[in-house]
Amino acid sequence: RLVLATTTSTANSGLLDVLIPAFSKASGVTVHYMPVGTGKALAIARACDADVVLVHAPDREKRFVAQGFGVDRRPLAHNYFVLLGPPSDPAKIKGLAVAEALRRLAQAKAPFLSRGDNSGTYIKERALWKAAGVKTDWPGYKEGGRGMGAILTMADELKAYTLSDIGTYRKYKSVGKIGLAELVSNQDLLKNPYSVMMVNPARCPKVKIKQARALLDFLTGPQGQRIIADFRAGGQPLFWPATPTKP
Amino acid sequence: MPEPLFSLRGVVKRFQGQEALNIARLDFAAGQITAVEGPNGAGKTTLLQILALLLAPDQGRLLYGGQELPHAGAQLTARRREITLVAQQAYLFDASVQRNVAYGLRLRGMRREERAQRAAAALAQVGLAGFGPRRARRLSGGEMQRVALARALALKPRVLLLDEPFANLDTESAAVFERVIAGLPAEGCTVILVSHAREQARRLAQRVVVLENGRLAA
Amino acid sequence: MPEPLFSLRGVVKRFQGQEALNIARLDFAAGQITAVEGPNGAGKTTLLQILALLLAPDQGRLLYGGQELPHAGAQLTARRREITLVAQQAYLFDASVQRNVAYGLRLRGMRREERAQRAAAALAQVGLAGFGPRRARRLSGGEMQRVALARALALKPRVLLLDEPFANLDTESAAVFERVIAGLPAEGCTVILVSHAREQARRLAQRVVVLENGRLAA
Amino acid sequence: MDFFVGGVARGLRLLASLDPEVYGIAWLSLRVSLSAVILAALAAVPLGLLIGQNEFPGKRLLVVVFNTLLALPTVVVGLVIYGLLSHRGPLGGLELLYTPAAMILAQAVLAFPLITALVLAAVTTLDSRVAHTALTLGATRAQAAWAVLAEARFAVLAALAAGFGRVITEVGAAIMVGGNIRHYTRTFTTAIALETSKGDFAQGMALGIFLLVLALAVNLATHHLQMRWR
Amino acid sequence: MDFFVGGVARGLRLLASLDPEVYGIAWLSLRVSLSAVILAALAAVPLGLLIGQNEFPGKRLLVVVFNTLLALPTVVVGLVIYGLLSHRGPLGGLELLYTPAAMILAQAVLAFPLITALVLAAVTTLDSRVAHTALTLGATRAQAAWAVLAEARFAVLAALAAGFGRVITEVGAAIMVGGNIRHYTRTFTTAIALETSKGDFAQGMALGIFLLVLALAVNLATHHLQMRWR
Ligand SMILES: Nc1ncnc2c1ncn2[C@@H]1O[C@H](COP(=O)(O)OP(=O)(O)OP(=O)(O)O)[C@@H](O)[C@H]1O
Ligand SMILES: Nc1ncnc2c1ncn2[C@@H]1O[C@H](COP(=O)(O)OP(=O)(O)OP(=O)(O)O)[C@@H](O)[C@H]1O
Ligand SMILES: [Mg+2]
Numbered sequence A: 001r002l003v004l005a006t007t008t009s010t011a012n013s014g015l016l017d018v019l020i021p022a023f024s025k026a027s028g029v030t031v032h033y034m035p036v037g038t039g040k041a042l043a044i045a046r047a048c049d050a051d052v053v054l055v056h057a058p059d060r061e062k063r064f065v066a067q068g069f070g071v072d073r074r075p076l077a078h079n080y081f082v083l084l085g086p087p088s089d090p091a092k093i094k095g096l097a098v099a100e101a102l103r104r105l106a107q108a109k110a111p112f113l114s115r116g117d118n119s120g121t122y123i124k125e126r127a128l129w130k131a132a133g134v135k136t137d138w139p140g141y142k143e144g145g146r147g148m149g150a151i152l153t154m155a156d157e158l159k160a161y162t163l164s165d166i167g168t169y170r171k172y173k174s175v176g177k178i179g180l181a182e183l184v185s186n187q188d189l190l191k192n193p194y195s196v197m198m199v200n201p202a203r204c205p206k207v208k209i210k211q212a213r214a215l216l217d218f219l220t221g222p223q224g225q226r227i228i229a230d231f232r233a234g235g236q237p238l239f240w241p242a243t244p245t246k247p
Numbered sequence B, C: 001m002p003e004p005l006f007s008l009r010g011v012v013k014r015f016q017g018q019e020a021l022n023i024a025r026l027d028f029a030a031g032q033i034t035a036v037e038g039p040n041g042a043g044k045t046t047l048l049q050i051l052a053l054l055l056a057p058d059q060g061r062l063l064y065g066g067q068e069l070p071h072a073g074a075q076l077t078a079r080r081r082e083i084t085l086v087a088q089q090a091y092l093f094d095a096s097v098q099r100n101v102a103y104g105l106r107l108r109g110m111r112r113e114e115r116a117q118r119a120a121a122a123l124a125q126v127g128l129a130g131f132g133p134r135r136a137r138r139l140s141g142g143e144m145q146r147v148a149l150a151r152a153l154a155l156k157p158r159v160l161l162l163d164e165p166f167a168n169l170d171t172e173s174a175a176v177f178e179r180v181i182a183g184l185p186a187e188g189c190t191v192i193l194v195s196h197a198r199e200q201a202r203r204l205a206q207r208v209v210v211l212e213n214g215r216l217a218a
Numbered sequence D, E: 001m002d003f004f005v006g007g008v009a010r011g012l013r014l015l016a017s018l019d020p021e022v023y024g025i026a027w028l029s030l031r032v033s034l035s036a037v038i039l040a041a042l043a044a045v046p047l048g049l050l051i052g053q054n055e056f057p058g059k060r061l062l063v064v065v066f067n068t069l070l071a072l073p074t075v076v077v078g079l080v081i082y083g084l085l086s087h088r089g090p091l092g093g094l095e096l097l098y099t100p101a102a103m104i105l106a107q108a109v110l111a112f113p114l115i116t117a118l119v120l121a122a123v124t125t126l127d128s129r130v131a132h133t134a135l136t137l138g139a140t141r142a143q144a145a146w147a148v149l150a151e152a153r154f155a156v157l158a159a160l161a162a163g164f165g166r167v168i169t170e171v172g173a174a175i176m177v178g179g180n181i182r183h184y185t186r187t188f189t190t191a192i193a194l195e196t197s198k199g200d201f202a203q204g205m206a207l208g209i210f211l212l213v214l215a216l217a218v219n220l221a222t223h224h225l226q227m228r229w230r
C-alpha cells in the first residue's frame, strides 16, 4: 500500500475520492490517503511515515525539498483564496485589491478570524498582511486555531472577516451552513497552488519508489489533470489543473 | 392502662410477596421493657425495623404516642430522633470508635466538647473506656457490638430497640449490659428487646411477646 | 497422646504493632471438640483465622499434622481445603442459598447433581430444607447464620472451626446444631469452637482452652 | 521518537518558564474542567445515589441507559450544544458560543452520565446497612445520603476523578463550542490538537506533560480531601 | 438546530440503510474498541484487584498516580504510540502504523488506567470478608479473586463500560495512529470529525446516533452477562 498524506481541502472537497480510485484502477496500487493538513502532512513525511505528500504551502515545500526530506516536487493544481466577510460588509472592502482591503480591515479594527495554525492558508494570510504592510495587533484580530471549515463556521457566528480557500468555502456555502460573502477574490496575489512530491527515498528506505512515482505521474499526467479539470462541487469547478488540458 | 407508646393495627409487611409480618393488634407500653421472642425468621427484626420507622408497613397503621406518623420530612426525622435501633448485625462506620459513638450527637447539633464527654461516658458504660481513637471496623466482634450499643446509649433515646444485643458479648459484658438495660426504664426509656438468650430476656422484661411466622403466638 | 493436629509454638500476631495473640505452646488433638473461651478481644477470632490458614503469624510456627505449612500456592490450597472456618460474622455471597452452600463443592470440582444433593442435605441438617432458591443476603439473621453453617458442613471438612456458631440461632436450632456438632468427631472431624455460650460449649467440648489478652490463661 | 524525549524535556521547561500564554491555557483548562465536574456532580451524585439506593421498576433499564451514555461521543455533545447556542439556535440570544461558559456546559453534559453511572455502581457495591444506620441515629435523608457517600468515599472520589479526566482530556466538545480562540478559549487539549495539526509533535507532547502535572496536583489535593473526610 | 433533528432522523435511516461503508465503520469501531477494552482489562482488572485487596507502603501514592493517569490526553497517547510505531521509531519494523492494530494498542493504553482505577475503587468499597470466605471454602487465590469480582460485578461492569465508552468515543489517538483512512481505519469518531470538518453536521450527528445505538446493544449484551454471572 501507498500512504498519501494530504491537505484537508483536497480530501474534504471529494476530489481525492475520485482521483485515487481512478489511479488504483489503472495501476492496481492501493493508496491510503489521510487528510491531515499541510503542517502535519509534512511532519509525518519527515518521519518517513508517508510515501507521497499533497500540500499547498510553496515556501515550506521548497524548504522541505531543500532540506532533503522530499524529492520530485511537481505542481498539481491551483485554485484561489478568497477574503470573506459578513454580507453587510461593514468595513467596505468588497471588490478592492487585496492589500487595500486588508489595510481597510486594520483601520476599521474589524473583527478578523485567522486560522492561526501552520496551514497553507495561514501562511498565505501572513504573507498577505506582510505585503500590505499591516500589523495584526488590534483586539478584533483573533486566532481560531482550527481547520478551515470550522473557521468558516466560527467567522460566520462571530460576524468576522476571514481568508479561506475557495474549495472549502464553496462547499460550506453549498450546504447552506454559512452566510459569509465572497468579498475579494480572483486576483493573482490570491492564487493557491497545490503540489505533490515524493518522500525522499534516500532518507526513508521504506518509501515505495516505483508506486509513488506512478502516482505522481498519474496525478500530473493527462488522465489525472483531466479528472481535476472536470471535478465539480455544487456545479462549480474547484480546482484548475497545473497543466491545462486540451478539451 | 395509660396511652401505649406504640400501637400496631393490622400491620402487614411482605417481602417479594411473602408475608413476613402480620400483626392484627399489638401495643407497647411506655417506660417498660418488652421482650420479643420467636424462632428464626419469625419477623422479629422486621417488627423492630417498623418500630424504628425504617421500614413502612405495606398495610395497616402504626401509632406512636397515639398519633399517626408523618410519611417523610423533618417531622419524621424528629420522631426518629426519639427512637434508636441497635441492629442485629450493627454497621459501624469506617471511622474511629469516637466518631461512631458521637455521630448521632453531631447530627443533633451538640457541641464538640459535650459530644466528646457523652461519647466517653457511653463507651465507659459498655466497658470500652479508651477505645475512642481506634478504627471501629478493626475491632473484635464483641467490641464492635459494644460500640454499637454505646452509640445508641449516647443518644439517651426515648425508645431503645435492641436486636440480639447479647450476641458476641462475653459473659461479664453481658451481665454489665443487662444492668444498664434494667436501669433504663427509671430514666424514662422504653426498651424493646429481641433476644434468643431467653433467660436473660425474661429476667429483664416486664412483658414477653412471642412471634411465630410473622404473627403473634397465642 | 497421639500426634496433635495443630501445634502452635511461640505464635505471635500483632495488629498495628499491638499484640493480639501470643501463644507459647498449644496443641489441638485430632478427632476432638475443643472449646476456646475468653473475654471480648482476647484473640479467639485471631487464633481461628490463623488455624484456618487465613492469617499468617508474625512470629512462631504453626504445625499441621506435625508438618510445616507451605507459604502459598497449590499446596496451601490443598491444606486449606481440609479446614473450614465459619466466621463470627459470616459473609454470604450475593447469590442464592443453594449457590452459597454448593460453592465450596464446585471449587472441588464436584459434579452438579452431586453438589445439589449434598447442598440439600446440609441445608436440611440446619433446618433450612427448601431455602435453596432464596437470595442469601435477604434472609433473617438466624437464617443467614444457618446457611453459613450448612455451607461448611457440606464440605465435610477434616477440621471445622466455629466462631460463635450459636449467635442468632433460636433455641431449637441451637439444640439441633449442638447435636450435629456432637456427632462430628465420630466422623473423624476435629472441631474447634469459640463461644460465649459457656454451658453449651462445655457440654460439647472434651477440652476447654481459655484465652486472655492474647495469652493462654493458667 | 526524538519528539517524545524532546517533548517531555520541553514540557518540564514549559512548566518552569512561567510563560503567561501557557499558564493562561493551564488556568483556563483547570477552571473549565473543574467547573464542569462540579456542575455535573451536583446533579450526578444525588442521582446516582437515588438510583443506587432504591429499588423500582425500570431500574435495570436506567442503568443500561447510563452505561450507554458513557459512549456519548464528545463531538456529538459539542454539536448539540453548538446547535443550541448558535445564533440560529434557540439559545443564540445568550451569546455564549465560543466562550468558556459554553465549554463548561458541554463538558458538564459529558461528565454527567459518567459520574452518575460510577456513583451508582459505588453505592450498589456498598454495604446496604449504611443508610439505615445513619437514619436510626437521627440523620435526615440528606445526612444519610452523605453518610453513604462518606462510606463509599474512595469510589466516589474515583468517580469524580474519572469525570475530571474525561473532561480535561476531551477535545471534541471543547473545540466545537469553545472555538480554540487564542488567549480566550484555548485549553490544553485544543492547543495540543493545534500543535499536532501543525506538525509540532514535540510541543504537543510538552503540553500533554504539563497537563499531566496539573492533573497530578489536582489529584493530590483531592487525596488530601479524602484523608480528611472523616 | 435543524441539523440536530435532521441528524437524528438521518442516523436512524443510516441504521436501516445497511450501507456497507457505514456498517464497515461500525464494525471496525466495535472491533477496535472491544479488543482494546479486553486487552486493557486483562491487565487492569487483576492489577486493580491486587492493589485494592492488599495493604502495602506506597499504596496511596499508587492510587493517586492511577487517578492522575485518567487525565492522560488521548492525543498524547496517540503521539507516544505514533512515536513508537513510526518508521523511525523503535517498533517501526512491525509496520503497524496506520493499521487497526495500532489503534487497538493506543486505545488499550487509554483504557488501562481507567479500568484499573475503577476496579480498585470497586474492590475497596466491597465488604472485606469476601476473599477470606472464598479461601476458607477452598478457593485458590485466583478463584478468590474471581469471587471478589463476582461480588463487585456491578461496579466491575461499570468500570468496563466506562473503559469502553472512553475508547469508542475518543478520536485523538485513533486518528493519530490510525490515520482515518477510508475503508480501512475510519471509525465512528474519526468519521464524525471528518464530517463536521466538512461542515456536514447532520451527517456527524447521524453517525453519532448510530454509535449510540451500537453502544446500547453492547451494554444490553453486557447486562445480560451480568444477570447470568451468578
Ligand atoms: N429484605 C428481605 N427480602 C426478602 N425476605 C426477607 C427480607 N428480610 C427478611 N426477610 C424474610 O422475612 C422473614 C422475617 O425475617 P426477620 O429478619 O424479621 O426474622 P427474625 O425474626 O428477625 O429472625 P432471626 O431470629 O433469624 O433474626 C424471614 O423469613 C426472612 O427470610
Ligand atoms: N484487623 C485488625 N486490626 C487491628 N486490630 C485488630 C484487628 N483484628 C482484631 N484486632 C484486635 O485484636 C484483638 C483480638 O481480636 P479478636 O477478634 O481475635 O478477639 P476475640 O477474642 O475474637 O473477641 P470477641 O469475643 O469480641 O470476638 C482485639 O483487641 C481487636 O481489637
Ligand atoms: Mg432478626
Ligand SMILES: [Mg+2]
Residues within 6 Å of the ligand: B140, B141, B142, C044, C045, C046, C088, C163
Ligand atoms: Mg471474635
